Amino acid sequence: MPPSPASRHAVHVEGVGVYRAGRWILKDVDWTVPSGACVAVLGPNGSGKSTLTRVISGYLWPTEGEVEVLGERFGEVNIHELRESLRLVQPTGMAEPDAEMTALDVAITGAFGTVGLYAAIGDDLRAEALRLLEAVGLHAAIRTPYRNLSSGERIRCLMARAMVRKPRLLLLDEPTSGLDLLAREQVLATIESLHAEPDPPTVVLITHHLEELPPAVSHVVVLQDGRVAAQGAPEDVLTSALLSEVYHCPxxxxxSDGRFYSRVSPGAWASLLARSGRP
Incomplete structure (x- = not known):
């Protein structure tokens, strides 16, 4: 059964908790993402960001609470069918594309949900993959083998791949991890451009850093120790006081220009090194 196209919310979780290895990784999470929005999940290591992503994508079943994605309630929907309408992009995925495939071929595989090409390719599909590669700034690399792409180019190629089937929900799990400044900015520009396309998917961006939030982000949920520390519009949530507490760092x-940045004074470094507990 396909997900309901009329749902106002792309994601709705209520009282969600995940208990593993004797502790709560997530606890009492309430969160709603409007359809078509670009939102972010922010927090330090161990705060539960990736766990929440796995719950939303149906790869991890919560211990408690209700989960609704694209208008369908978990427990009442075929998860495999639901995943046809969502895509998860990670720097290192569960299955890497064939290293010898060109960027164009990798993008095309998004139409089949495979890591290789095993079916005939129509002109319309090839044209859409080309259009998306150009949209993410990879037109000059369409014939480049995947193994020869830089880390930033690979992420942008995977984002084009994810968009070929026009998903209604796009989950980006730390897409700028390990990238240099230029590559990071190119990925953020890609998120912004994809969100600006006609009838864009709902985008959920998971990240550690304020600097990695593009201006398109209209809602932020901040996680701390598996719980929601705050959520709302970026200008209301991303305050010095709150984030100093969440990151245990002054x-x-x-x-500036719709983006947020964090600064730590070198004068605070000595006190950070002196702490014997969490950084």
Whole structure:
């Protein structure tokens, strides 16, 4: 059964908790994502960001709570069919594309949900893959083998691949992890451009860093130790006081041109190194 196209919410979780190895990885999470929005899940290591992503994508069943994705309630929907309408992009996925395939062929595989090409390719599909590669700034690399793409180019190629089937929900799990400044900015520009396309998918961006939130982000949920520390519009949530508490670090939040940045004074470094507990 396909997900309901009329749902106002792409994601709705209520009282969600995940208990593993004697502790709560997530607890009492309430969160709603409007359809078509670009939102972010922010928090330090171990805060539960990736766990929440796995729950939303149906790869991890919550211990408690209700989960509704694209208008369908978990427990009442075929998860495999639901995943046809969502895509998860990670720097290192569960299945890597064939290293010898060109960027164009990798993008095309998104139409089949495979890591290789095992079916005939129509002109319309090839044209759409080309259009998306151009949209993410990879037109010059369409014939480049995947193994020869830089880390940033690979992520943008995978984002084009994810969009070929026009998903209604796009989950980006730390897509800028390990990238240099230029590659990071190119990935953020890609998120912004994909969100600006006609009838864009709902985008959920998972990240550690304020600097990795593009201006398109209209809602942020901040996680701390598996619980929601705050959520709402970025300008309301991303405050120096809140994030200093969440990251256990005295920091200052600065906003410029629709983006947010964090600064830590070197004068605070000695006190951070002196702490014997969590950083």
């Amino acid at each position: 920091l200052e939040v600065v906003r």
